[in-house]
Amino acid sequence: MRFRKLFLLIMIVIAIYGLSGCKKEDTEIKKIRDIEFTVVEDADLPGELKEVIDEKKENPFKITYSNKDYLYIVVGYGKQNSGGYSIAVEELYLTDNAIYIDTNLIGPSKDDLVTQGVTYPYIVVKTEFIDKSVVFE
Numbered sequence: 001m002r003f004r005k006l007f008l009l010i011m012i013v014i015a016i017y018g019l020s021g022c023k024k025e026d027t028e029i030k031k032i033r034d035i036e037f038t039v040v041e042d043a044d045l046p047g048e049l050k051e052v053i054d055e056k057k058e059n060p061f062k063i064t065y066s067n068k069d070y071l072y073i074v075v076g077y078g079k080q081n082s083g084g085y086s087i088a089v090e091e092l093y094l095t096d097n098a099i100y101i102d103t104n105l106i107g108p109s110k111d112d113l114v115t116q117g118v119t120y121p122y123i124v125v126k127t128e129f130i131d132k133s134v135v136f137e
Contacts, residue, residue: 037089
């Protein structure tokens with residue numbers, strides 16, 4: 001009787017181990033190429049996009065907007081209590097499956113004279129239209 005229980009327990013463990021699999025997944029992202037871009041000033045934004053940004057700027061947001069010629073990628077960092085912020089685009093590149101973008105909010109240094117008041121830093125990047133999803137890193 002004991003032997004049967006031990007045998008059954010061993011078989012269950014082997015079955016669970018076998019069902020869990022040992023498949024190695026290839027999760028490495030392979031960059032095809034960097035994507036050229038320009039940073040768009042407020043005055044040059046499409047009106048519809050500007051309206052969406054104004055609606056969302058209070059909180060951090062990430063959106064895309066496209067027309068037949070261009071893809072606009074927007075990253076907003078929400079409400080900040082002073083001016084002097086800038087945003088760096090660390091990477092913008094294409095893979096087989098998506099476009100990847102990585103941005104960084106850079107705060108003012110202690111020595112900087114900054115605007116005292118609420119600001120809403122965001123960046124709008126314009127690039128060629130590519131029909132792929134955008135991954136924000």
